Amino acid sequence: MEEKIIVMEGISKYFPGVQALKKCYFDLRRGEVHALVGENGAGKSTLMKVLAGIYKKDDGKIVYRGKEVDFSNSREAQKSGIVIIHQELNLIPHLTVAENIFIGQEPSKGIFINQDIINRKAKELLESLHVNISPETKVMELSVAQQQMVEIAKALSYNFEVIIMDEPTAALSKHEIEELFRVIKNLKSKNKGIIYVSHRLEEIFAIADRVTVMRDGQYISTLNTKEVSKDEIIRLMVGRVIYEQPKTMSTVAEDSPVVLEVKNLTSKVVKNVSFTLRKGEILGFAGLVGAGRTEVARLIVGADKKYKGEIYLKGKKIEINNPEDAVKNGIGYLPEDRKQHGLVIGLSVKENITLPSLDNYVEKGFINFKKEKEVVETYINKLNIKTPSLKTIVKNLSGGNQQKVVIAKWLAKECDVLIFDEPTRGIDVGAKSEIYKLINELAKEGKSIIMISSELPEILRMSDRIVVMCEGEITKILAIEEADQEIILKYAMSNEGKEL
Secondary structure, eight states, X not given: OOOEEEEEEEEEXXXXXXXXXXXXXXXXXXXXXXXXXXXXXXXXXXXXXXXXXXSOOSEEEEEETTEEEOOSSHXXXXXXXXEEEOSSXXXXXXXXXXXXXXXXXXXXXXXXXXXXXXXXXXXXXXXXXXXXXXXXXXXXXXXXXXXXXXXXXXHHTSOOSEEEEESTTTTOOHHXXXXXXXXXXXXXXXXXXXXXXXXXXXXXXXXXXXXXXXXXXXXXEEEEGGGOOHHHHHHHHHSSOOOOOOOOSOOSOTTOOEEEEEEEEEOSSOOSEEEEEETTOEEEEEEOTTSSHHHHHHHHTTSSOOSEEEEEETTEEEOOOSHHHHHHTTEEEEOSSIIIIIOOTTSBHHHHHHGGGGGGGEETTEEOHHHHHHHHHHHHHHTTOOOSOTTXXXXXXXXXXXXXXXXXXXXXXXXSEEEEESTTTTOOHHHHHHHHHHHHHHHHTTOEEEEEOSOHHHHHHHOSEEEEEETTEEEEEEEGGGOOHHHHHHHHTOBXXXXX
């Protein structure tokens, strides 16, 4: 049997109002990929942050290379050979790609950083990942997916024995995931230990040797991947059966009124996009990376400037020049990057939920805190947001509960049109199921929903109709009854609006 390079026993961790870990166990062998799975809030990231020295454990022991260790910070763990790729991007926007990759380990030329060396080394790392990014590009100019690849390159720059990958593929395309898997297999062949945290079970079966399941901050089981089924892992994760059947027919009545109509929407990326959205409809937007789906959403809410195009709400033409105009017209946008654009992560749950609708609680120049509290509690209960209190800082919630806070924010604002951009990205199957249920309930209540997703099973499960885009254009609008993955991909890969 391979040598165990890491053994974590009896690990417990407390935060104010919550016990995040309860006597957890985890081990890692040299030359293996060991997956760690569980619902959001199960404690996966917390356990890995304890291992990486970011959090101090309250109880238990960590044995690394045969010796008990207790890292005071992440630098100590890095020097010992344990590095982590964070789920939350941990880059400095105004620095270059190369400067971010080698921050804290820069070669110097006298009192100055040797820019030539870090640019050259960064280029080599990026090329090893088959990533075409200039090392001299400022990180703020990169897409979320490109930033994720820079995070991966940064981790690979260290001389490590153990690498922790926390949701590394959440923002990556299929091609980029394939490149990452190639790198992982190479690291495995060099006898490195890889801990792979992911909600994507298909990835677990493709890359992992073993899988450890956590639930509610506790260790549940460790299994050989070849000897377990997807259904068994899900059952262990959530303690219940999750069914994910595709929708077979639209639930929207034929005479349901058109709530939103977009005509000839055009920008630098988007080309003459036109569609309608009916009351109670879930309109899915599908397409490959770069198809222009998010850009359409941003144009609708005024986050980006349009060249031309018209937007009608309940038959009346409206002008939306900025997101404030969209909110005033009852259009809420749940962005792809909830932490950067959807939440103020340093504020409380209550403050995030009521921020856009604060005027509703002002009476005679003062905030009616009782009324505000009642509204927040209503949506916390309705959406089943798991939070110790209304005052809990949002960054301390799990990804799924953060997403629910964004939804609560727009429901409290009483928006009739909701645009969900990758609503389940980075959240587990249990939380996904809750988000799906919530979206369906909102549609039944008469909300009109645009749902952008890169996951075709998700699009097929939720949509009444599907808008397929390619290179900034709509190539087809499909009724759910005629849609399947093959047909969607056919139009998603079509050229200049023409079928292959």
